[in-house]
Amino acid sequence: MRRELLYVLVLSSVIILGMVLIAYPKTSPGYSLVYFDNLTTPEYIIPNQTYEVSFIIESHEKERTKYEFEVFMDTKTIKSGEVILNPQEKRSISFNFSVLGIKYDKIILEARTEKYLINGSIGLGPYFYPNNTPELGILFLDNNLTLNLTFPITGTPLHVSYVKDITQENETLTEIVEYNLTKINDTYILTRKYSRVKYVAEPVKVKVIVKSKNMEYPLFLTIPIKEG
Numbered sequence: 001m002r003r004e005l006l007y008v009l010v011l012s013s014v015i016i017l018g019m020v021l022i023a024y025p026k027t028s029p030g031y032s033l034v035y036f037d038n039l040t041t042p043e044y045i046i047p048n049q050t051y052e053v054s055f056i057i058e059s060h061e062k063e064r065t066k067y068e069f070e071v072f073m074d075t076k077t078i079k080s081g082e083v084i085l086n087p088q089e090k091r092s093i094s095f096n097f098s099v100l101g102i103k104y105d106k107i108i109l110e111a112r113t114e115k116y117l118i119n120g121s122i123g124l125g126p127y128f129y130p131n132n133t134p135e136l137g138i139l140f141l142d143n144n145l146t147l148n149l150t151f152p153i154t155g156t157p158l159h160v161s162y163v164k165d166i167t168q169e170n171e172t173l174t175e176i177v178e179y180n181l182t183k184i185n186d187t188y189i190l191t192r193k194y195s196r197v198k199y200v201a202e203p204v205k206v207k208v209i210v211k212s213k214n215m216e217y218p219l220f221l222t223i224p225i226k227e228g
Contacts, residue, residue: 028085030061034210034217037092044226045204047099054094055208059085071095072207102225104199108126109173111195113181117187137183166196173198201225 026212037054043053059065064086071079079095161178178193201224 025221030059030063031089032061032065032067032215033058034208034219036208036219036221038143041221042223043062044224045099046226047102048097050098052094052096053206053221054092055210056090056092057083057085057210058090059087061085061087063087067070067210067212069093069208069210072209073097084091086180097204099204102171103228105202107198107200109196109198111193114192114193114194116190171198201227 034055034057037056039052040052042051042053056068057069060065064084066082066084066205068082069080070077077096081093082093083093085091159180161176163174163176166175168174174197176193176195176197180191180193182189182191203225204223206219206221208221210217210219
């Protein structure tokens with residue numbers, strides 16, 4: 001009899017516990033989603049054209065939630081505002097922008113420095129030009145540049161340079177050559193600095209910051225520029 005009573009009490013406890021678990025289920029916190037609408041993001045940007053891009057906020061929170069947003073192009077704010085969404089509601093927000101000018105990044109592909117001692121003659125690359133006159137020397141430099149030297153030289157340091165575009169493997173590159181003449185004690189030293197560079201258009205960088213009461217959602221978009 002006692003064993004049957006104990007069984008009834010245990011079974012009653014399990015049923016009551018089950019009723020409590022069903023009456024008070026464990027709830028999980030809500031969440032939000034923020035993302036760009038890929039159908040509106042351009043593959044590239046053409047200067048002086050206007051583009052419209054959208055991002056979407058989805059609310060899966062447990063209650064009405066306010067979202068504040070700010071849109072940046074580079075470091076400039078181009079749009080800001082706020083929306084209030086109910087649970088399971090989503091909103092698409094659009095913004096417009098255009099690029100008026102192109103900024104370029106300078107990428108150095110090759111750089112070297114050469115120094116020449118001026119003592120009556122000078123050789124540059126495959127060329128060699130004698131300095132026959134002790135009173136007047138003419139240095140023939142790359143790209144038909146000349147540096148006229150009168151001995152003793154006054155007003156050093158002297159400087160000449162040139163820049164030219166070259167085509168290499170279907171790319172347009174830029175050559176930069178600089179000559180600097182300096183005097184150290186009784187010696188004149190000609191320094192030749194050569195660099196080959198490529199200028200690449202900086203992409204457009206868009207950033208969106210969405211904030212709710214407890215969270216911040218950053219979005220980043222980088223779009224290349226198509227040159228004409």
